[in-house]
Amino acid sequence: MPINTLESSPWRGSRHDFCRERLEPLLDQAGIRINGDRPWDIRVHDPAFFRRMFADASLGLGESYVDGWWDCDRIDEFICRIIRAGLADRFRSWRDAVAALQARLFNLQHAARAFHVGQRHYDIGNDLYGCMLDRRMIYSCGYWKDATTLDEAQEAKLDLVFRKIGLEPGMRVLDIGCGWGGAARFAAEKYGVEVYGVTVSAEQARYAREICQGLPVTIELKDYRDIEGHFDRAYSLGMFEHVGCKNYGTYMKLVADRLPDDGLFLLHTIGINTSDNHGNPWVDRYIFPNSMLPSIAQIGTATENRLVMEDWQNFGPDYDRTLLTWYDRFEWHWPSLRPRYGDRFYRMWRFYLLSFAGAFRARYIQLWQIVLSPKGLTRRYDAPR
Structure with a gap:
């Protein structure tokens, strides 16, 4: 991939200079230098990067990295420092306003769009996920x-x-x-239970059926809104991020309706500190379409008159370590993945994994495990740790 450098490409106009002069003192607040020699400093190859940062904010930051306009040895630490310094909230573009308006006017996660994330993210290649994830192919935070x-x-x-x-x-x-x-499979083998699982990814469904053959496990390609029947227990690991705030109440009601009064449901989800109605523009466009992170307030509102909270645990820092481990495995296997996916995908995936790690390290986003019951247990509940 050809990448321009400051030495080989002239500064194209005073607008780039002006934007650089505005950006440098902001980055300095985060302890980041342009073309510095520390791992979290950024090396700018195309001066158009500076204008793009102010024009497109987070979308421009991610896209310009994928385009090869800048580099950084430790993107995770760069993002962490940006967030810790409060700079993430100072970069807003007209695209953020449009996204907020669209989310307010429309249900971006309605049933007709339910399978988009499966097709565009989870179906891209089991070889990729097999290289990156653990032997059970669990694509959510580990417990370290x-x-x-x-x-x-x-x-x-x-x-x-x-x-x-x-x-x-x-x-x-x-x-x-x-x-x-x-x-x-783990639940069926170790705990002797019957499991009914649903996914919006065709590749996940096919793979899951193969590894669960001979076990009391049923896997269906289905949206959560179409789940029927009754269950003794329920859980969801890393799926709630695709539900959308307009559907949280529907989701919680479905769970309550599928469980007995003394049943238990565990929600394992990434969460964000401040309520919003849409996700990060770059993540939405390139990684998880139609995704957004819930807040404590949004989850609480959705459970009112539907479910009772029994326990709430946060182990967000464990996701930092999980993501870095996924990234290390992705890097190790990249030579074998490269012919199929290409260098542009490599930069996109690298930015995805490391920027999320930085956001968790900055405690901007969290990892919650929430235990809920339909009516509230009559006995005392002491959650294992």
Whole structure:
């Protein structure tokens, strides 16, 4: 991929100079230098980057990186410092205003759009995810409390989830957003339960059915709104980020309607500190279409008169480590993936994994496990840790 450099390309107009003069003191507040020599400093190859930052904000930052306009050895630390310095909220573009208006006027996660994220993200290649993820293909935060490897962290997470909802042999369990079936298989094998899982990804459904053959596990390609039947327990790992705030109430009501009064549901989701009605523009366009992160207030409102909160745990810093481990595995396997995916995809995927790691490190986003019951348990609930 050809990349211009400051030495080989002239500054194209005073607008770039003006934008650089505005940007430098802002980055200085975060301890970041332009063309500095520290790992979190950025090296600018195309001066148009400066104007693009002010014109397109977060979308411009991500797109210009993928285009090769700038580089950074530690994107995760660069993003962390940007957020910690409060700069993320100072860069807003007209696109953010349009996105907010669209989200206010329309239900961007309605049923007709439910399968978009499956087709554009989860279906892009099981070879990619097989290289990046653990042996069970669990695509959500690991639990690193006592773990030293990714496999251990993901198994510890699954064990934590199933202990929290009190799985017992013979139970019928709902898995909303079952991914590649690793959690359903683990629950069936270790806890002796029957699992019904749904996903909006055709590739996930196919793979999950293959690895769960011979077990009491049913996998269907289906939107959560079409789930029928009754279950003793339910869980959802890293799927709620695709539901959308206009649908949170519908989602919680469906869960409550599918469980008995003494049932338990565990919601494992990324969360954000401040309520919003739409997601990051770059993430929405290139990684997770129609996605957005819920806030505590939004989840609380959605559960009112529907579910009772029994426990709420935050282990957001564990996602930083999980993402860095995924990135290391992605880098290690990149030579074998490169012929299929290409260098532009590499830059996009690198920015995705490392920018999310930086956001978790800055505590801008969190990882929540929330245990809910339809009516509130009559006994005391002590969540395992």
